[in-house]
Amino acid sequence: MKIHLVGVGGGHPDQITVQAVAMLHEVDVFLVADKGGDVGDLAEARAEILRRHVLGEPRVIQVADPERDRRPADYGAAVLDWHEARARAYEEVLLGLAPDTTVGFLVWGDPALYDSTIRVVERVRDFGNLDFDFDVTPGISSVSMLAAAHRIVLNRIGGPIVITTGRALLKDVEAGADNIVVMLDGNVTCRELVGTGRWGIHWGANLGTGDEQLVSGPLDECIEEIERARAALKTKHGWVMDTYLLRRLAAGG
Ligand SMILES: C[S@@+](CC[C@H](N)C(=O)[O-])C[C@H]1O[C@@H](n2cnc3c(N)ncnc32)[C@H](O)[C@@H]1O
Known part of the structure; x- marks a missing residue:
């Protein structure tokens, strides 16, 4: 066999x-x-x-x-x-x-x-x-799809990238990760980082499908749009799969 x-x-x-x-x-x-x-x-x-x-x-x-x-x-x-x-x-x-x-x-x-x-x-x-x-x-991962859809490079020049889950995100942030791809996050854990003014996000849901949704910008400004888009997909399809890149903003911007 x-x-x-x-x-x-x-x-x-x-x-x-x-x-x-x-x-x-x-x-x-x-x-x-x-x-x-x-x-x-x-x-x-x-x-x-x-x-x-x-x-x-x-x-x-x-x-x-x-x-x-x-x-x-x-x-x-x-x-x-x-x-x-x-x-x-x-x-x-x-x-x-x-x-x-x-x-x-x-x-x-x-x-x-x-x-x-x-x-x-x-x-x-x-x-x-x-x-x-x-x-x-090998197959094309949702991480590659996210980067392509937003037309971004996942790492900063020569820099590292952490790929993690919603469950582990806050622990990884505490450990100093500042350029993070998050998967398997049914709880929108990045909400816990809202209000710090420190993070940018590139978010994508149901990537590659006819209902792909993309949102990007400062996390504090995007979170509500992301939650709305997630809820709408969930209502329409009964499921939503999303992946996002969180990146610490440069000081002062
Ligand atoms: C069990 S993991 C499978 C990951 C898969 N092996 C990959 O390479 O993308 C499921 C997670 O992948 C991400 N994912 C898979 N397909 C996706 C899609 N079409 N759009 C956005 N995220 C997706 C989501 O974070 C989801 O919670």
């Missing part, structure tokens, strides 16, 4: 590499996490990628995504439990396929950035019940 983990970009069906399309053509069966709930558009985005880039009717198996504890006492342990449950669910499906099957996972954005698929597939391999090799094809 062979498994291809293919990065398919973050929402625009054309933002997928030629190498990724070649990989999709090798696949016999696609496994797709069925997250349930209100994410119909995201499932449709994946379906559109297959329609546009793969000839014929590819076989797709939806695998119910295990429930995840969203407010655990121990976040790291809860994520590992969730990976384990996911790995068991994938293993069960894979064991039902012929040993010479080539399996594909469509991975949102880039598989190397805040995505668990690589870890989960490694876990399946560690169980030792299946014999397979896997490879990873």
Whole structure:
């Protein structure tokens, strides 16, 4: 058995590499996490990628995504439990396929950035019940999409950049980070930095989709517009995915 983990970009069906399309053509069966709930558009985005880039009717198996504890006492342990449950669910499906099957996972954005698929597939391999090799094809991440949409360079000349989550943002700021990309932030954590007059923001939501929203400027002036745009997307689609660059403003400006 062979498994291809293919990065398919973050929402625009054309933002997928030629190498990724070649990989999709090798696949016999696609496994797709069925997250349930209100994410119909995201499932449709994946379906559109297959329609546009793969000839014929590819076989797709939806695998119910295990429930995840969203407010655990121990976040790291809860994520590992969730990976384990996911790995068991994938293993069960894979064991039902012929040993010479080539399996594909469509991975949102880039598989190397805040995505668990690589870890989960490694876990399946560690169980030792299946014999397979896997490879990873990079994808265009939401971070690249954000920078392109705003026509910005993420780092200052020769400077560093921290990529973090909403959960860790304030800790990273406290540690001195001043040029920060924030992902996975359902709580708009940057609101905590409003009023300091110290931060600029480049914010993007549902990038690459027909409803992409962009806001940029001093954080203090932009926050309300960002909250409004987020709420409107959530009402319209039932979900919103946003990524933003926070940059400490130069003193005096
Ligand atoms: C589980 S992570 C997956 C990241 C993905 N592997 C990547 O390379 O972009 C999900 C987070 O990615 C960001 N994201 C993914 N797609 C996005 C999009 N189309 N527009 C804005 N942010 C997006 C959001 O911060 C979201 O909370």
